[in-house]
Amino acid sequence: MAEIQLKSLAHSYSKNPAGPEDYAIRQMSHVWHKGGAYALLGPSGCGKSTMLNIISGLLAPSEGDVLFDNVRVNELSPKDRNIAQVFQFPVIYDSMTVYDNLAFPLRNAGQPKAKIKVKVEEIAAILELEPVLHKKAKGLTADEKQKVSMGRGLVRDDVSAILFDEPLTVIDPQLKWKLRRKLKQIHEQFNITMVYVTHDQLEASTFADKIAVMYGGQIVQFGTPRELFESPNHTFVGYFIGSPGMNLVEVSREDGGVRFDDTFVPLSETLCDHIERVGSSNLKLGIRPEFIQVTDHASDDTHECAVRDVEDLGTYKIVTLMLGDRVIKARVSEDQDTEAATLHVAFPRQWLKLYIDEYLVEEQAE
Amino acid sequence: MNKIADNRAWWLVLPVFILVAFSALIPLMTVVNYSVQDIFGPGSAYFVGTEWFEEVLGSDRLQDSLGRQFLFSGAVLAIQIPLGIGIALMMPTTGKRASLCLILLAIPLLIPWNVVGTIWQIFGRGDIGLFGWGLNQLGMDYNYTSSTVDAWLTVLLMDVWHWTPLVALLCYSGLRAIPEAFYQAAEIDRASNWAIFRYIQLPRLKSVLVIAVLLRFMDSFMIYTEPFVLTGGGPGSSTTFLSQTLTTMAIGQFDIGRAAAFSLIYFLIVLLVSWLFFTAITHLDRQK
Numbered sequence: 001m002a003e004i005q006l007k008s009l010a011h012s013y014s015k016n017p018a019g020p021e022d023y024a025i026r027q028m029s030h031v032w033h034k035g036g037a038y039a040l041l042g043p044s045g046c047g048k049s050t051m052l053n054i055i056s057g058l059l060a061p062s063e064g065d066v067l068f069d070n071v072r073v074n075e076l077s078p079k080d081r082n083i084a085q086v087f088q089f090p091v092i093y094d095s096m097t098v099y100d101n102l103a104f105p106l107r108n109a110g111q112p113k114a115k116i117k118v119k120v121e122e123i124a125a126i127l128e129l130e131p132v133l134h135k136k137a138k139g140l141t142a143d144e145k146q147k148v149s150m151g152r153g154l155v156r157d158d159v160s161a162i163l164f165d166e167p168l169t170v171i172d173p174q175l176k177w178k179l180r181r182k183l184k185q186i187h188e189q190f191n192i193t194m195v196y197v198t199h200d201q202l203e204a205s206t207f208a209d210k211i212a213v214m215y216g217g218q219i220v221q222f223g224t225p226r227e228l229f230e231s232p233n234h235t236f237v238g239y240f241i242g243s244p245g246m247n248l249v250e251v252s253r254e255d256g257g258v259r260f261d262d263t264f265v266p267l268s269e270t271l272c273d274h275i276e277r278v279g280s281s282n283l284k285l286g287i288r289p290e291f292i293q294v295t296d297h298a299s300d301d302t303h304e305c306a307v308r309d310v311e312d313l314g315t316y317k318i319v320t321l322m323l324g325d326r327v328i329k330a331r332v333s334e335d336q337d338t339e340a341a342t343l344h345v346a347f348p349r350q351w352l353k354l355y356i357d358e359y360l361v362e363e364q365a366e
Numbered sequence: 367m368n369k370i371a372d373n374r375a376w377w378l379v380l381p382v383f384i385l386v387a388f389s390a391l392i393p394l395m396t397v398v399n400y401s402v403q404d405i406f407g408p409g410s411a412y413f414v415g416t417e418w419f420e421e422v423l424g425s426d427r428l429q430d431s432l433g434r435q436f437l438f439s440g441a442v443l444a445i446q447i448p449l450g451i452g453i454a455l456m457m458p459t460t461g462k463r464a465s466l467c468l469i470l471l472a473i474p475l476l477i478p479w480n481v482v483g484t485i486w487q488i489f490g491r492g493d494i495g496l497f498g499w500g501l502n503q504l505g506m507d508y509n510y511t512s513s514t515v516d517a518w519l520t521v522l523l524m525d526v527w528h529w530t531p532l533v534a535l536l537c538y539s540g541l542r543a544i545p546e547a548f549y550q551a552a553e554i555d556r557a558s559n560w561a562i563f564r565y566i567q568l569p570r571l572k573s574v575l576v577i578a579v580l581l582r583f584m585d586s587f588m589i590y591t592e593p594f595v596l597t598g599g600g601p602g603s604s605t606t607f608l609s610q611t612l613t614t615m616a617i618g619q620f621d622i623g624r625a626a627a628f629s630l631i632y633f634l635i636v637l638l639v640s641w642l643f644f645t646a647i648t649h650l651d652r653q654k
Contacts, residue, residue, distance in 0.1 A: 056554060058550050058553065058554075077553065078553045078554050078556075079553060079556045082556075083554070084554060085550075085554045087547060087550070087551065089547065091547050091548055091550075091551035093548075093565050093566060093569075094569070095565065095569030096565060104555055104557070104561075104565070105554075105555040105556060107561075108555055108556040108557050108558060108561055109556055149551075152551075152555060153554075
């Protein structure tokens with residue numbers, strides 16, 4: 001087990017990167033603490049796998065340092081870093097049996113036979129691989145292959161960390177859920193640092209204590225699932241986390257607040273000062289669909305909207321509303337009446353977030 | 367659906383049948399026909415049954431050259447297969463150096479058999495050949511025309527030089543077909559180079575190795591030109607292999623019946639051993 005620290009790390013696949021767009025990972029620093037269960041969440045191509053390969057040592061970063069427990073390991077091979085990694089597509093040694101596959105990393109480390117047997121059987125039991133334990137790995141199903149692939153990472157209990165690169169992509173949904181629970185159990189049992197790469201927010205929030213959201217080669221937010229949901233500090237996090245994502249509306253500055261179309265939103269004095277100081281014209285207001293209050297009668301702080309679409313998702317409804325010519329989505333409970341052609345919405349002040357240049361302006365900064 | 371049986375469709379198979387008949391069946395049957403007769407000249411042939419087979423199988427000449435042949439093919443496989451794998455593992459994988467290596471390796475394969483024999487005949491001479499002269503200068507008493515051991519070593523060395531590249535090229539292509547993910551996984555699993563070779567590379571080379579072993583066995587078992595040019599089968603009959611014995615019998619002595627029986631036995635041995643190799647290697651897999 002180790003604390004993994006990334007220090008001003010950047011990576012480009014081209015030899016002479018011309019600009020920021022040539023970087024798969026833009027300069028950033030980050031710490032994965034000892035024994036944590038983390039998820040690295042982001043869309044395809046945002047640099048998640050690149051970062052994982054840099055941590056494991058399959059890839060040497062073009063700039064910056066990787067530190068394990070404050071020791072620089074840039075030049076160490078994965079072997080010497082003692083790190084386990086599970087790949088998106090299962091890699092199995094098909095000339096060996098399942099048992100030999102699982103025992104392979106332990107045998108390579110020269111562990112005694114008796115210990116290997118105990119450990120392999122323990123992991124095989126957790127992953128429910130016992131029925132095929134002495135079969136050749138060649139004839140396994142895709143699910144079983146991925147379990148073997150994962151098992152090879154899990155048998156090593158002395159590793160610095162286990163990295164998972166979208167390990168459940170090829171596995172069917174029901175088993176997916178089960179395996180995720182298993183991983184969580186294994187984490188609780190052995191307390192190994194785990195980093196789990198995924199593009200599925202549900203997967204991330206069920207597995208991890210803390211989620212790092214990656215976008216455009218950088219970690220834009222690192223926090224608990226709740227923090228990511230309640231105060232996304234980048235518009236991308238707002239949009240990517242949650243279903244549907246955060247409503248984002250471009251606004252313009254005005255005395256004492258911001259305005260879009262006919263709607264004026266008053267802001268505190270300090271926030272206004274802050275906007276003034278930054279002087280950027282890229283201002284956005286964001287609010288989660290869950291926090292929008294929808295009623296059928298008008299009051300002082302409501303805005304009238306035309307109902308464009310109602311999606312009934314069983315336990316809740318997603319209402320698509322037109323506020324002027326802006327599209328706003330709201331999530332309302334199943335029993336709320338949404339039959340009317342127009343509805344009235346209110347934006348509770350505490351859930352209304354202001355973004356300048358795509359980054360959240362913290363309320364505490366006021 | 368009703369299928370209409372139309373036996374005229376069989377005519378479509380006729381071209382293949384004719385082709386195979388002329389290329390394989392008729393010549394083979396002619397040999398079978400010769401092997402059971404004693405032919406003195408046109409019009410005077412006598413049916414002798416299995417007499418030729420019994421005589422050939424019992425003859426010292428066949429048994430000796432058969433023994434030599436197995437020894438030679440065994441040595442060829444024992445040297446060339448591991449050496450070929452080794453060369454393939456050491457070759458660069460990308461870039462100009464890889465192309466250069468491939469070209470250098472392919473050169474011996476492009477040289478005609480009798481030219482290979484001639485090259486080594488001159489190369490090994492003690493007076494003007496670099497190899498023979500060099501060995502003699504180093505104080506070794508090397509002469510492939512008079513010493514059985516030297517003759518054997520030279521023939522073996524020549525074959526290794528000529529054909530190891532084939533094994534190496536086959537293995538090289540097999541190694542390139544292994545996805546990078548396996549090496550990454552092995553690295554993560556802390557596999558030593560030996561473990562990577564033993565558990566990842568070797569199992570995935572199996573199919574090309576089956577081809578390499580079969581090709582090298584058949585070719586070396588039927589070797590004729592190179593030792594014939596190099597040593598003429600000598601000294602004595604120490605490097606006289608099966609095909610040369612057969613040629614001497616069929617052409618030199620014009621003993622058609624005996625040569626035909628010999629050919630059939632020869633053919634059956636090659637077939638049998640190739641089948642054994644193939645079955646053994648492909649069955650290794652299904653043991654578990």
